[in-house]
Amino acid sequence: MSRVAGRFVLRTVDGAADLLIEELRGMVAVHSVRQVSVGAVECMVDGALDELVRCPLYSSVAVDGAEVPALAWMRRFGPLERLPWSTNLVVAEVLTRLAKVRPGQCVVDPFCGTGTILLSVRRRVPTARLLGIDRDPHALELAARNLSHPALVRGLAEALPVSDGSVDRVVANLPFGKQVGSHRGNRELYPAVVRELDRVLAGEGRAVLLTEDKRLLRAAVERERGLKVVRERLLRYNGATPTAYVLTRISKRPTSR
Known part of the structure; x- marks a missing residue:
């Protein structure tokens, strides 16, 4: 790719600027990286754009007031089948990084929809x-188009079709009760989902769950007792203010004899 030089301002979702900064500082052609607002990062670029093109943590870019076609959204992400409630692409990247997925691990999205989060995991x-699971056959159809050789199953997040302790990572955008589901429905759904996570997660497993129904999720985790919230990240985008919760197992103390 041709070399460029200039001042770039990259826009990400509010709450993800630190992740974008971390990636930018690892790029050969990028220097003088700094945060200029809650969701914007400025840097100087002098060199090839290859690494910047591959970075999925920003949604738009301004370059000395001019557009760089190679950095356009469609050029970087390509055409994707979407539904109105599909996970924001940059948010999916944030969730993937919080999940800390390692090579060869089993990753399940029990509300996979059109496969946005799974695509992010595969990219990284x-x-x-x-494994993608969803109750909506139409969403699974679209996910199959987005993912090559997908492992997709129609099913319920409350009854995952996987063995006990067989999953390394669960990454999901839970129904908020706005575009999908309802707060009333979540009162039963969230505790059932957390119970399933406790069943299927391996000993060193981790779950990353995004929701705006925050009290319900925290209450469900506290009641289950086998899992704990170890990290929270508030995100803001398109009028939404969900929090990404990172869950791990509670370490059991060895029984004294």
């Missing part, structure tokens, strides 16, 4: 073993 860790 190509050797991860992916």
